[in-house]
Amino acid sequence: MTSADSSPLTTHVLNTGDGVPAAKMDVSLHRLESKLMIWNMLSVGTTNEDGRCSGLVSREAFSPGMYKLRFETGSYWERMGQNSFYPYVEVVFTITETEQRFHLPLLMSRFSYSTYRGS
Template identity: 55%
Template structure:
């Protein structure tokens, strides 16, 4: 299936513990025309290193608007931790399918930060 050479990857770090956020459930969707509905492409979990390297294969990626949904409420509840954000959605645009895209997420029970990584 998908490998490290996937054009789209993510990496989640639990900044409260200073460790990778392993076992965090996430869903990847793409906004589809003409109805502008989100179509779920993949559900996955972060690995022991907090990464989800193979979200799309090179043949699956195409220009468009994508969304990564991170189930943060479940992640924190499994750790016995109260949190403020029940989920995080990161919406981004891919214009060139030949590029690589990395979407890191820095996560704590009370905040999150994301950016386009390399």
């Protein structure tokens, strides 16, 4: 992982069912190798007590292409002593302008989720 200040990509996970940040959730970042159609894992991280995970990629390693963030929601809910419908959530997105900063929040409950490009 890279430092949070230099990372062009951040995420924030909120447990909207309970109205709290989703702390200690494992997150991984992958990039599609388009010629091979294979996802390569770039990094892994864990959300902090505020549900935030930054530092997943350095500015130098962030090139145009297709990426995905994978959130391990099933193991999060198991730790909370609850079942969930989704064992994981994958958010796929395309980066064309790498000089920008990207924030991709995940809002989730045990039976639903949504995401958006934040600022």
